[in-house]
Amino acid sequence: MEPLLAAHDVHAAIGASRILHGLSLAVGRGEVVALVGRNGAGKTTALRTLMGHVRPWQGTVRWQGQDITRWPAHARARAGIAYVPQDRRMFANLTVEESLEVAEAAHPNRRPREEIYELFPVLAERRRQLSGFLSGGEQRMLALARALVANPSLILLDEPTDGLAPVVVEQLLSRIAAVAAQGISILLAEQNVRFAAMLARRGYLIHKGAIRREGTVEELLADEEAAGRYLAV
Amino acid sequence: MARAGSFSMNRRNSAWMERGGWPWLAFVAVAAVLPLVLREFHVHLLTEILILGLFAAAFNLLFGYTGLLSFGQAAYFAIGAYACALWLKGPWPSLPVGLIAGAVLAAAAALVVGYLCVRRDEIYFAMVTLACGQLIFVALWRWREVTGGSDGIGGIPRPPLDLGAWAVSLAPTLHFYYFTLAVVAGALYVLWRITRSPFGLALRAVRDNHRRVDYLGLPMRRYRLAAFTVSGLFCGLAGALFAPYQGTITPVLADWMWSAEPVMMTLLGGPAVFGGPVLGAALITLLKDFVASETEYWPLLVGTAVVLLVLFLPGGVGGAVRDAAVGWRAPSPPIKAGDAGEEAV
Numbered sequence: 349m350e351p352l353l354a355a356h357d358v359h360a361a362i363g364a365s366r367i368l369h370g371l372s373l374a375v376g377r378g379e380v381v382a383l384v385g386r387n388g389a390g391k392t393t394a395l396r397t398l399m400g401h402v403r404p405w406q407g408t409v410r411w412q413g414q415d416i417t418r419w420p421a422h423a424r425a426r427a428g429i430a431y432v433p434q435d436r437r438m439f440a441n442l443t444v445e446e447s448l449e450v451a452e453a454a455h456p457n458r459r460p461r462e463e464i465y466e467l468f469p470v471l472a473e474r475r476r477q478l479s480g481f482l483s484g485g486e487q488r489m490l491a492l493a494r495a496l497v498a499n500p501s502l503i504l505l506d507e508p509t510d511g512l513a514p515v516v517v518e519q520l521l522s523r524i525a526a527v528a529a530q531g532i533s534i535l536l537a538e539q540n541v542r543f544a545a546m547l548a549r550r551g552y553l554i555h556k557g558a559i560r561r562e563g564t565v566e567e568l569l570a571d572e573e574a575a576g577r578y579l580a581v
Numbered sequence: 582m583a584r585a586g587s588f589s590m591n592r593r594n595s596a597w598m599e600r601g602g603w604p605w606l607a608f609v610a611v612a613a614v615l616p617l618v619l620r621e622f623h624v625h626l627l628t629e630i631l632i633l634g635l636f637a638a639a640f641n642l643l644f645g646y647t648g649l650l651s652f653g654q655a656a657y658f659a660i661g662a663y664a665c666a667l668w669l670k671g672p673w674p675s676l677p678v679g680l681i682a683g684a685v686l687a688a689a690a691a692l693v694v695g696y697l698c699v700r701r702d703e704i705y706f707a708m709v710t711l712a713c714g715q716l717i718f719v720a721l722w723r724w725r726e727v728t729g730g731s732d733g734i735g736g737i738p739r740p741p742l743d744l745g746a747w748a749v750s751l752a753p754t755l756h757f758y759y760f761t762l763a764v765v766a767g768a769l770y771v772l773w774r775i776t777r778s779p780f781g782l783a784l785r786a787v788r789d790n791h792r793r794v795d796y797l798g799l800p801m802r803r804y805r806l807a808a809f810t811v812s813g814l815f816c817g818l819a820g821a822l823f824a825p826y827q828g829t830i831t832p833v834l835a836d837w838m839w840s841a842e843p844v845m846m847t848l849l850g851g852p853a854v855f856g857g858p859v860l861g862a863a864l865i866t867l868l869k870d871f872v873a874s875e876t877e878y879w880p881l882l883v884g885t886a887v888v889l890l891v892l893f894l895p896g897g898v899g900g901a902v903r904d905a906a907v908g909w910r911a912p913s914p915p916i917k918a919g920d921a922g923e924e925a926v
Contacts, residue, residue, distance in 0.1 A: 399796065425798035433796070439789040442782070450786045453779045454798030498798060 350413045351376050352502055352533050353398065353429070358407035360397045367393040368404070369557040373535075375502060380534045382544035382551035382565060385578065390557040391537035392434060395504045398535070399431040400424045426454065430495035434506040440480030444471050444490060447479050451497040464493050467526060485516035489523060502533040509543055521546060541569055553578050604856060605770070612762050621754050626870060628758045630863045631765040632822045633846065637858030638772055639815030640843035645852030646776055647808040648788030650707045652840050653694070653714025654816050657687040659721060659835035661817030666734045666824040667727070674740040676751065680764065680821045687817020688810050690717065695809030699802050702791070711837055718835035733831030737824050751825070761822055768818055773855055775811065784808050849890055851897025860899045 351374035360368040367390050375381045385391050396402045398409060400421040409417045411427060419427075439447050448471075452458045465472035468489045474482060479490055488508055495503050508524065509517045524547060528534055538544040544551060545565040553561035553568055555578040561568060612631070616624040636658055643649045661683030668679040694713040701709050721728045728734065739757060741748040751757045775781050787794050787804050794801040824830050833839060842865070843858065850861025868886060872879040894901050 401792075401795070420800070421795035422798050422800040425796055431796045433793065438793050439786045441789050442785060446782055446785075449779065450782050450799070451797045453783055494797070 354410045356408050358404045360402050360404040367557050371558055373552050375533050375535050378531045380528050380548045382548035383537045383554055384541050384544050384551055385554035389554045392506055395506050395537055428501040430498055430500035431504045432491045432495050443476055444479055445475040447494055448497055451494045455498045458497050459499050468493050485512050488520055505534055505536045507537055609766055616758050624754050624758050628761050630866045631761050632819050634859035634862035635765045635768055636819040637843040637846040637862045639812045641847045641852055641858045642812045643808055647784045651710040652707045653710035655839035656714040656717035656835050657691050657813040657816035658820035660690050661687040661820030662824040662830045662834055665821035666737045666830055669737050683821025684814050684818040688814035691813020692810045695806045699805035721832040721835050735829040737828050739825045768815055845887055849887055851899030854899035854903050857897050857899030
């Protein structure tokens, strides 16, 4: 079956430094896929290239079989790809409610706000607060909620747990799992393989801008040689 | 973008009085009554405050709401002024037509210039708008046959306002003041509704984090361009009012010094409050007038006042007033000074 999103031999640079060297990966419908690797391995650049904020100079990105390599980010967002970046302070001077409202503006078949609040009750409590004053975990939830407004088919999730306390990580994990349970595909970039293993069945190991290993997360975890070489475990 | 325009208007409409209707009523009431107790010269000054207030508020749609500092808004003000002046001196002088012509031409120019400018951020954006503004300044200066070159256009008439069976003369200062008040209040109201619309919300998202707006499916540059064009439209309308107000216009209106006026007014009045720029326009115009009658070194005093205010009242005078009002209504103010979370008028 045609994968939802497929990257083939993608080479990309940020400024003068080449970051991706022939990255290839695929995400199927309803699948949670991990993209694990160390700091600086190219995870964020990979996601930004898939989202269209970085133009690859070689290679193709396909969305449901269609070549979207040259599409701008907003067109990809409208087509059903959502991106939750690692930095969480997005619209610090908008309230929680306004942040969701602005996301609704672009999408005619948006998800009802009650559904979002049901999934993230803490956001309903904080709806009138400026998002810049939320806690780290709440800001992550808001970022995830904002992505969900668009009813995406795929969410690109960049290190959602980075810098959060273990209790908060657990809460966030349950929310991400709830999102995945609705059949939304997730490509999860993570440094922490064990965390990625709690959500994903399948994973890719990225190192120096290319995929070095591919398999089920159990295989990746068991591959001690790979873990020693490519991961900071 | 039209899709962005429909929802949640009713909810906001119903709470109109709560969400800024009172300041509107107060503004219009004071502006309507004040000239009745003032001398003619001060009514003249008040007219200028209204025109410059609209100019500054149009500038602030870009600065306070979209996060773009334009140093070339005088160009659109001047285009509006010249277009209106030429129309009024033409064979069918009509002020409403002149105003519309000025605003539309300025918006068209802003659309072209904006297309070039919105690709850049921060200081680079400011520089490109400045350069494009100076280009328009030079064009007005050199195109002698049409613009009168450095002499500008003089003897701009104020044709009577044709209201069907009844023509109102706009020559008396008081009549022109009320005409200006009607146009400016209407324009400010439209601008205010824009800032409160989903489009305005998207602009504030662009301001907070322009790199992330695309991820929501909103084409960031198109939003910036739309804001630039709308700002140009209202700058042009202010300029179009200015031509018959002043009677004479020169290319100085397109110069970068004139572009700095709304910047100062907005900083002084407070960019995070909708009415801030209008308040700033009033303060600067009054300060200039009263200080200039005492000393020729008035720019020194006005400059000092601006520096002190920026240092000690970073939210501007309007921000301080808003915070005081919020503190008076609710004991613990939920909004930090300088944040544009919940704008009042």
